[in-house]
Amino acid sequence: MTREQLYNIAEEWFSQQGWTPFKFQKDTWRAFLQGKHGLLNAPTGSGKTYALWFPIVLNYIKNNPDYQTQHKKGLKAIWITPLRALSQEILQSAERVSKDLGTNFTVGIRSGDTSNKERVQQKKNMPDLLITTPESLQLLLASKGYDKMFKNCSAIVVDEWHELLGTKRGVQMELALSRLRTVSKNIRIWGISATIGNLEQAREVLLGTNEEIQGNSVLIKAKLNKKITVKSIIPKTMETFPWRGHLGLHLLEEVIPIINASKTTLLFTNTRSQCEIWFQKILHLHPEYAGEIAMHHGSINKETRLWVEQAIRNESLKAVVCTSSLDLGVDFAPVETVIQIGGPKGVARFLQRAGRSGHRPGEESVIYFLPTHAMELIEASALQRAVKEQVVEDRLPYLNSYDVLVQYLTTLAVSDGFFPDEIYNEISETFCFQAISKEQWQWLLNFNVLGSQSLQTYDEYKKVEIEADGRFKVNSRAVAMRHRFQIGTIVGDANLIVKYQKGGYIGSIEEFFISKLTQGDVFTFAGRNLEFIRIKDMQVHVRNSSKKTNKVPSWMGGRMSFSAQMSELLREELYAANIPTAKLSKEMKALETIFERQKLExxxxxxxxxxxxxxxxxxxxxxxxxxxxxxxxxxxxxxxxxxxxxxxxxxxxxxxxxxxxxxxxxxxxxxxxxxxxxxxxxxxxxxxxxxxxxNATEMARRKFRDIAVISGMVFTGYPDKGIKMKHLQSSSQLLFDVFRDYEADNLLFQQAFTETFEHQLxxxxxxxxxxxxxxxxxxxxxxxxxxxxxxxxxxxxxxxxxxxxxxxxxxxxxxxxxxxx
Structure with missing residues (x-):
């Protein structure tokens, strides 16, 4: 079948749906079928999923003319998503296309939510198309015979690449791709990214530094003129002395008419605790919303989250108070209105949230900005300008994340083992480790085998053995099991499960919040008032309470800071307030009383x-x-x-x-x-x-805890028997002190300082x-x-x-x- 005939199949399918494919979709089909790798830059809700599912299926049709009668089993493509919540949407799109085109493709999801039974089933018989997360992909690389599983894989698509770039999950992805390029000879690597400032670099990080691959790659941009309208909710009376205390709640009544005028409204808050407070307050003042309003954040249990997502789709909810858990993906068209409560701290995040409304190509997105204190109106004004001038942040990639590399080497050693020279050639072509020297590589290998110089006398740090043929291999079943439990790079504070004393799972909460509670204390969580009974086996036992409370869980993730671009825009808005001839936005005009008072004092x-x-x-x-x-x-x-x-x-x-x-x-x-x-x-x-x-040493010491966990020096415990955070802390502090006193050139010890300065400060x-x-x-x-x-x-x-x-x-x-x- 010629390429033109293949394109016709796709275009015909589009016209059956009453659609016309966009230019960026056709460009992507063309580039993929020509054997190219690439990065697609397209906004959420523009049809980016179809831009890449189609060429994957068409490529199979091209190579298997009798595809309708003779189905070849085995994994053909992998779709990586950073958020489990996205999996369902991608699954539906994939099944729709493969069914309509008569390919008999099976589509499977593999993530933290997948049951054991389903995983075992997948191992025996892999689906044709696998939708998975970066962590679950690493777990597949830790299974024996993974090379046969991936051998005939023709494509890997990394969705929401801008979310992974600039994180250790991104590094994890770079390493997995370096292996798949060797194992799957015909694989095409594609990423999908929303707009960021450094798209060219994003492509380079995704594809690695191999000149042949880079030379055979494209960057495709969707030129869709998306109209975004920002409307600020300006308080009728302006406090001359603004403060952040009320989380914007004094403007709650301004929000009610907006909710009433829309079918569905998403209210984005910056933190989970703010989300809980707003949800409680709306219900308290407007009990008529009971059953029509819900809450969605990452610590609420999976069933509730899925129920909320489905309820948004079928328009049975009037409003959802949420956090960044709904920033990405979750594909529902009916959301009419988005309200951002408080400054989002970054332009990209704001645009992403705005795009949740009018979530269809060509539709206008409307986002309301509700300031939590008067000064945030300067942010609102800056965001208006950013939208107009299309200013977006860069996402800066990590370099030399040795902890992720140590984890990855153990992953390969757990499965079939690895030969150092082969893996060195692969990883030195990743963006993250392009500058790794032979000495550093040798140090990392020694670390995996001996557990570093200063720990040589302790057997527990010697995980990997060197076989007679030079292969590095984990032979201990216990080491392999512990490693599989701990694969991943997201190290938060220890999460404890919250459940009713008589059973019934509610969600998860960070240990540092619970550790401050005493028996009988009442706190608000998942929209309920709960009385704390005790902690048992890493579970928080609670019962419902009718007592009023002002205790709301706080999460460590609640500290967000301005991006560099946001800071610059903000300063420019502020400076304009001083120029008599400057044309001020209505937000800045609303602040005139504050500016007058500021000039007076x-x-x-x-x-x-x-x-x-x-x-x-x-x-x-x-x-x-x-x-x-x-x-x-x-x-x-x-x-x-x-x-x-x-x-x-x-x-x-x-x-x-x-x-x-x-x-x-x-x-x-x-x-x-x-x-x-x-x-x-x-x-x-x-x-x-x-x-x-x-006291940078103190900050590096805290950073080192994460590095110790990711590199596997400290074990966080089995799922039901987690190790308390204070024990983790003391184990990693002990190691930190040993390295500081006896082995200051330890690469993981030095990494803690580098990360403290580059990322935290x-x-x-x-x-x-x-x-x-x-x-x-x-x-x-x-x-x-x-x-x-x-x-x-x-x-x-x-x-x-x-x-x-x-x-x-x-x-x-x-x-x-x-x-x-």
Whole structure:
């Protein structure tokens, strides 16, 4: 069959559905059938799944003319999805196409939710098309005879590649692809990505550095003019002294008419705890929504999540309060309206969420922005501009993630074993390990066999044996079993299962929250008030309670920071407020009273100005700095400046920060002029000063826990008998101390410091911020009292000490006092 005849099959199918294929879909079919690899850049809901399922099926038809009568069994294509929630959608599209084209293809899903019985069945008889996650793919590589399973695989598609890029799951994927390229001789590698700033690099990371593969690849962009409308919900009365305390709940009644006017509304919150609070509050104030409103986040059990997704599809729910668990994939057309509660901290995330509404090609997406405090209206204005100018963030890939490589080598050793030279050639063609030296490689092999120099006397670290033929192999059944349980790179805080005392699974919660509860405490979770009874076998036993409570679980993932692009847009919006001729957005106009008050008490900085404010309250001497760079950069910069100031005169600070600025609070006054004269913002000696200021060793120690778990040095326990987080912590701390004292050149020990600086402290961004400030004119304002800009930062510090009721009371008094003056 000629290529043209194959294209006709696809186009005919489209016309039977009453559709016309887009240019990007046809381009992808063409490139795939020409044997090319590639990256497809297309928004959610544009038909990207059909862009790649079709050529996979058409390619099979081309190579098997009698496909309708003689079906060849075995795995033909793999579809990787980072989120289990997406699997169902992809399965439906795949089954529809293969059934309509008469191919007799079977389609299977394999993820953490797949039952054991189904897995065993799949092992015996692999489906033609397998939809799976990066972790489940690694588990397949850990099974004996995997090379025969993958031998005739013609394609692997990595969906939502932008989500994996810049994470260790992305590195895991790079390594798996390096193996599949060798095992499956005719495999074509394709990625699907939403828009990111560095698409070319994204393709390079996906395909590796092999020139032949890169040379035979394409980047296809879907040029669909998607109209996105951003509508801000502007408070009728503007607080002059804004704070973050009420999570936007004071605007709840503004949301009700929007929900009522739409068939289905998604309300996106940034954190799971905010999601729980909003859900409770809407039901409390509007009991008429009972049964019509639901909640969706990653810690709620799978059955409930699937029920919610299905209910959105068949329009039986009026509204869903959710987190990023619904950012991706989950394909439902009927969502009319999206509301973003609080700043999303990044342009890409905001666009992704906007795209959930009008989730069909050519339809307009409408997203409402609800600020949780007045200053977030600046973010709303910046996002409006980002949408107009199509500004999107880069996703920066990881380099030299040795912990992931150690895990991967053990995976290969668990299955059929591996020959080091062959695997070295493969991994050195991945983007992540393109610069790995022979010495580093040898060190990693020794580590897998001997457990590193300083641990040679302990047998438990010697996992891999070298066979007579030079093959590296795991022969211990116990080691293999423990390794399979621990495959993966997502290391959160230990998750505990929450269930009723009499059975009935509710969801999972992080240990650090539960560890603060005592028996009889009531907390809100999954939309219910639950009384804590006890922890037994890594399970939290609870019962329903009618008591009111203000305890809502918080998750470690709740700390999001501005992206570099978002920070820049925000600064530009803010500077415009100072230019009399600037055309201001309605959001910025709504903030005029705050800007007026800010100018009265202090100033609004312009493009070439950097603002520092000082004032005294009963809490002490406040020194506030405004880089507008996001909380991660501010955390590092705050510690750095505190350290540098303490070198001039002995002084102790407490540090508070948000996305706009940071505060150094002390019990004694600082001579700010002396500080400024001493080149405080210099980027010289940055790494050295950061090491000393931040107790970087402590941060690296925490980072090392994840590295120890991923590399398999620390075992997290069997599914029902998990190891408590404090034991994990102490085991990894012990190893950290051993390496620090006896083996400082240990690659995994050094990796902990590299990751601390590059990823947690964003040292590169911090350096750029300092260089920018050095070029600006530093304006120090000695104020009489807190200013509107400083108020959210001060109140954030109080939050740590006070319960939410006491905090609200205290802030009311503070605001009244400031307004009176």
């Amino acid at each position: 202090s100033m609004v900085p312009g493009p070439d100005e950097f603002l520092i404010e000082t004032f005294k309250t009963r809490d002490g001497y406040h020194h506030i700095f405004y880089p507008f760079e996001g909380r991660f950069v501010h955390e590092a910069m705050g510690s750095l400046l505190a350290y540098r100031i303490s070198l001039l005169s002995p002084v102790t600070f407490s540090i508070a920060f948000n996305d706009y600025g940071f505060e150094l609070l002390s019990d004694q006054e600082i001579d700010m002029q002396q500080v400024l004269d001493n080149n405080l913002f210099s980027a010289d000696f940055l790494l050295d000063d950061l090491q000393k200021s931040l 964003e040292e590169g961004r911090l350096r750029l911020a300092l260089e920018r400030i050095e070029d600006q004119n530093v304006v120090w304002k000695d104020c009489e009292k807190p200013t509107p800009f400083s108020f959210p930062i001060i109140t954030d510090r109080l939050r740590e000490k006070l319960s939410s009721e006491k905090l609200a009371d205290r802030i009311k008094k503070m605001t009244a006092k400031l307004m009176k003056k």
